[in-house]
Amino acid sequence: MIGGAIATSATISVFGQAWTRCVHAALQDSPKALVDQVWQLVNREYVDDKFNQQDWQAIRQSLLSKDYTSKEEAYVSIREALQKLGDPYTRFMDPKQYEALTSQTSGEVSGIGIRMEVNEKTKRLTVVEAIENSPALKAGIKGGDEILAIDGKSTRNMKVDDASKLIRGKAGTPVNLKLGRPGKADFDLKLTRATIEVPTxxxxxxxxxxxxxxxxxxxxxxxxxxxxxxxxxxxxxxxxxxxxxxxxxxxxxxxxxxxxxxxxxxxxxxxxxxxxxxxxxxxxxxxxxxxxxxxxxxxxxxxxxxxxxxxxxxxxxxxxxxxxxxxxxxxxxxxxxxxxxxxxxxxxxxxxxxxxxxxxxxxxxxxxxxxxxxxxxxxxxxxxxxxxxxxxxxxxxxxxxxxxxxxxxxxxxxxxxxxxxxxxxxxxxxxxxx
The missing domain is CATH 3.90.226.10 (2-enoyl-CoA Hydratase; Chain A, domain 1)
Structure with a gap:
């Protein structure tokens, strides 16, 4: 299930409801709230109700007994706790990793709609194709076009991933490319990013x-x-x-x-x-x-x-x-x-x-x-x-x-x-x- 924040469910605690309410009050606006949210979801949904022979209640007590100075510290503890389940598919993702997953499964990206590669012969960043119904295709970008600069930044020796980060952005925002095409003088092209359905x-x-x-x-x-x-x-x-x-x-x-x-x-x-x-x-x-x-x-x-x-x-x-x-x-x-x-x-x-x-x-x-x-x-x-x-x-x-x-x-x-x-x-x- 992608999207939609899941509220932390009421916990079933061995320490009683009053203690639980106190804990939840203390966890507001704290990295511990995130730790507890993860624990609750695993406790409620995980396929193995024996939790790989781990004492999942004791793990919660251990997680909440720690003082976290940052969310990053909480992330480390969450991952350590999940590793005890022995299941590589039950995993925590930081915001960037989660955003990448949702983008992948949604089948959409925000950008101009091109596939790129570094040409083996020229060593230059080159368009492989412009995706159907994309700003790039509508602007006339063709396979074989060389991307010489992105928003004024030269692409010489630039990796495809780095170029992708520069080209992608919020739908509706502009991006400027300098393009090279055989038989034609280098030219500049201003495009507006859009949400594009990725061909799968x-x-x-x-x-x-x-x-x-x-x-x-x-x-x-x-x-x-x-x-x-x-x-x-x-x-x-x-x-x-x-x-x-x-x-x-x-x-x-x-x-x-x-x-x-x-x-x-x-x-x-x-x-x-x-x-x-x-x-x-x-x-x-x-x-x-x-x-x-x-x-x-x-x-x-x-x-x-x-x-x-x-x-x-x-x-x-x-x-x-x-x-x-x-x-x-x-x-x-x-x-x-x-x-x-x-x-x-x-x-x-x-x-x-x-x-x-x-x-x-x-x-x-x-x-x-x-x-x-x-x-x-x-x-x-x-x-x-x-x-x-x-x-x-x-x-x-x-x-x-x-x-x-x-x-x-x-x-x-x-x-x-x-x-x-x-x-x-x-x-x-x-x-x-x-």
């Missing part, structure tokens, strides 16, 4: 021998991912594709609800995911007969396909809707709820364990592809150094997927049937992040 889905029609392949790459499950995926499938359907390749390689996950919505675009019926909370209560999501395509589908995965990627892959694999090609996935089967804290920092708390439709626990194991296809180190280096080779015959995993799709028996999806062991899903799935 890229798609194209590929002609592979006698097949028309709809290739879709999904980079992460942001708040806009489902809408972008829906547009991609509909546009490719209009182009009369006869099969699809869905590329989830390198996709680290994101919002649970996005993975559910996208799974429903490919599945007419059958289970998608089951989550189990600390009380052992199961909540299950199913397809709802809203699929956009029943064409043959291959899914590409690798060791960096994690979390929400694994939910989508598991749903398509277990329902025999797709052939999964690639290498073993990451193996993260835990769900987090994310909270904004009183000072703008954030807390992610693991609140549930999830299982694939067949009931498989993939935590620390991952999903084994139907067609295992490992890349050699040389192949990985080649694709990393030349991204244009991805989804071509020089990409062994993509090439294998095309070969599978060309085999009509393997490529034809089996009809899915509802999993009768699944229970109805509640709306709580909308609040979860993976």
């Amino acid at each position: 889905v890229r798609y194209t029609l590929k002609q592979e021998n006698n097949r028309r392949i709809g290739y879709i790459r999904l980079r992460e499950f942001s708040a806009h991912a489902a809408d972008q995926m829906r547009r991609a499938i509909r546009e490719l359907n209009k182009q009369n594709v006869d099969s699809y390749v869905l590329d989830l390689r390198g996709n680290p996950g994101g919002l649970l609800q996005a993975s559910i919505e996208i799974a429903r675009m490919w599945l007419d019926n059958g289970g998608i995911v089951k989550t189990v909370d600390r009380q052992g209560i199961s909540e299950v999501t199913k397809a709802n007969r809203t699929s956009l395509s029943n064409l043959p589908l291959a899914v590409l995965v690798d060791g960096n396909s994690a979390s929400a990627s694994e939910i989508l892959t598991g749903a398509l694999k277990d329902n025999k809707r797709a052939v999964v090609v690639g290498s073993q996935t990451f193996g993260k089967a835990l769900v987090q709820s994310v909270h904004e804290l009183a000072d703008g920092s954030g807390l992610a708390v693991t609140i549930a364990h999830y299982y694939t439709p067949s009931g498989t626990d993939i935590n620390h194991k991952g999903i084994t592809p139907d067609i295992p296809t490992e890349l050699t180190e040389a192949q990985e280096r080649q694709l990393a150094s030349n991204p244009n080779l991805i989804a071509t015959q020089s990409d062994p995993q993509y090439a294998r997927a095309i070969a599978v799709l060309s085999n009509s028996k393997l490529a034809q999806p089996a009809p899915t049937q509802p999993n009768q062991s699944f229970l109805p899903v509640s709306s709580r799935a909308e609040d979860l992040k993976l």
Whole structure:
């Protein structure tokens, strides 16, 4: 759950209600208030009610017995307490880290809408592309343009991250660029920053021998991912594709609800995911007969396909809707709820364990592809150094997927049937992040 400050809940204290009221009064406008807020959220929501065999009440007493001279000291103590849970996904984020997470999962940035790189040959900061409907695209910025200065500051020897910090800013504020373009004198351009939807889905029609392949790459499950995926499938359907390749390689996950919505675009019926909370209560999501395509589908995965990627892959694999090609996935089967804290920092708390439709626990194991296809180190280096080779015959995993799709028996999806062991899903799935 991103956004919305969560008020500290009433504590259940072994020292009595009167003592608790005194503590809360003393904690107002103190770093201790933040410490207690974190403790309360973990106490209420954490998936393991044994807290990794830790005495969570004693940890609270220890946290509140300390005197903190700054919020930074409180941050250190919070992180030390959370480490005792032995769960890397239950984590504290300072305000900058929390802002970065919310920006990532929202699928939006405030800036001018360009992708940049340092050109290997010229060593200059260069525009890769201007994003659709962005101020940069509307102003005529093109791929290949060199960014020579930002608000009068030279970009010579400047890193991409440093340039991004200068270009990004509050929507509605101006930024001035000096640009270089082959065959044209250097020129200045004044742009107004805007809130931009970051493309997380890229798609194209590929002609592979006698097949028309709809290739879709999904980079992460942001708040806009489902809408972008829906547009991609509909546009490719209009182009009369006869099969699809869905590329989830390198996709680290994101919002649970996005993975559910996208799974429903490919599945007419059958289970998608089951989550189990600390009380052992199961909540299950199913397809709802809203699929956009029943064409043959291959899914590409690798060791960096994690979390929400694994939910989508598991749903398509277990329902025999797709052939999964690639290498073993990451193996993260835990769900987090994310909270904004009183000072703008954030807390992610693991609140549930999830299982694939067949009931498989993939935590620390991952999903084994139907067609295992490992890349050699040389192949990985080649694709990393030349991204244009991805989804071509020089990409062994993509090439294998095309070969599978060309085999009509393997490529034809089996009809899915509802999993009768699944229970109805509640709306709580909308609040979860993976």
